[in-house]
Amino acid sequence: MGVLVTGGAGYIGSHTVASLLERGEEVVILDNLYQGHREAVLGGTLVEGDIRDTGVLDDIFTKHSIDAVIHFAANSLVGESMSNPGKYYENNVYGTLSLLEAMNRHGVKKIVFSSTAATYGEPERIPIEESDRTEPTNAYGETKLAMEKMMKWFEHAHDIKYVSLRYFNAAGAHESGKIGEDHNPETHLIPLVLQTALGKRKHISVFGDDYSTADGTCIRDYIHVSDLADAHVLAVAHLRRGGTSGIYNLGNGQGFSVKEVIEAARKVTGREIPVQIEARRAGDPAVLVASSKKAREELGWNPSRDRLEDIIESAWSWHQHHPDGYGGKDNK
Ligand SMILES: NC(=O)c1ccc[n+]([C@@H]2O[C@H](COP(=O)([O-])OP(=O)(O)OC[C@H]3O[C@@H](n4cnc5c(N)ncnc54)[C@H](O)[C@@H]3O)[C@@H](O)[C@H]2O)c1
Structure with a gap:
């Protein structure tokens, strides 16, 4: 089957x-x-x-x-x-x-x-x-x-x-280093932050730093x-x-703020990663975090790669080896 x-x-x-x-x-x-x-x-x-x-x-x-x-x-x-x-x-x-x-x-x-x-x-x-x-x-x-x-x-x-x-x-990316994240256009925070670390973007835009969260930036589940x-x-x-x-x-039940993600990426990459604060985007809730109790209990799901630094580390390894992703449309 x-x-x-x-x-x-x-x-x-x-x-x-x-x-x-x-x-x-x-x-x-x-x-x-x-x-x-x-x-x-x-x-x-x-x-x-x-x-x-x-x-x-x-x-x-x-x-x-x-x-x-x-x-x-x-x-x-x-x-x-x-x-x-x-x-x-x-x-x-x-x-x-x-x-x-x-x-x-x-x-x-x-x-x-x-x-x-x-x-x-x-x-x-x-x-x-x-x-x-x-x-x-x-x-x-x-x-x-x-x-x-x-x-x-x-x-x-x-x-x-x-x-x-x-x-x-x-x-993140597969531990073999053979496959990773390559969307076109890219809209996800971690690849955008890492592209900034690679110098492919001038800065990372942070949409709003006045939310009612500890550091003012949105919290998301990775x-x-x-x-x-x-x-x-x-x-x-x-x-x-x-x-x-x-x-x-x-979900991981906990979440990380945009600033925490950028800070972790700075630590993992050892690069500067300039930030530009911009206006909030319409429809962005302050916090989006899920409980996955049901998936753990009924499906036996036990996520083991949940440290933010480890997730970013695996993504960074992929991005360093594939700075242009899979090579763009021509390579398909
Ligand atoms: N990436 C995320 O963080 C995220 C979060 C929540 C849900 N999702 C969902 O997970 C799924 C996969 O996301 P992803 O990030 O891997 O996206 P992706 O765009 O990399 O993968 C989607 C794939 O579907 C193919 N596809 C699209 N329309 C098709 C069609 N009509 N026939 C055949 N193939 C088609 C695309 O070529 C692409 O390879 C999507 O359904 C997305 O909505 C993604």
């Missing part, structure tokens, strides 16, 4: 593929390489194609013995989702519908879904728990919530079991990408054991 990983040439997807391969799984990767990179796929069978293409999906499910899908393929830029929501409904929501319909046609009954903290919107309490209110404040989060709800109704009608993993900020990858693999195991569908937060 094998696993289909959609978006498996992307950042978190490629680390999950590595995790699956380490456990001897047969893996098929479906990625249209819109953001993904061929070089990020360390093994398995890479199919270059789109989740909205029924023919490609039918072909994969016919040719390969797949019993579970891990679904990463999506667009995930908050700003872009606000200026072009149609793109997000089309790729994320319609793409997921296309995938679930294909799974149903081929009798594939398990899906692990990469969801997001953006489904919560402004949190009602910290740490956020899975039962908390979900009122996304951007179109990206809204599409992810719609995808979760779609899976609920496909379970109701077709008995496709799902695990939805809601996470915050993936960070999880090492390999710990996230392990959670996806554990979620497949949970469903294979006959576990029930569910939604799980993957």
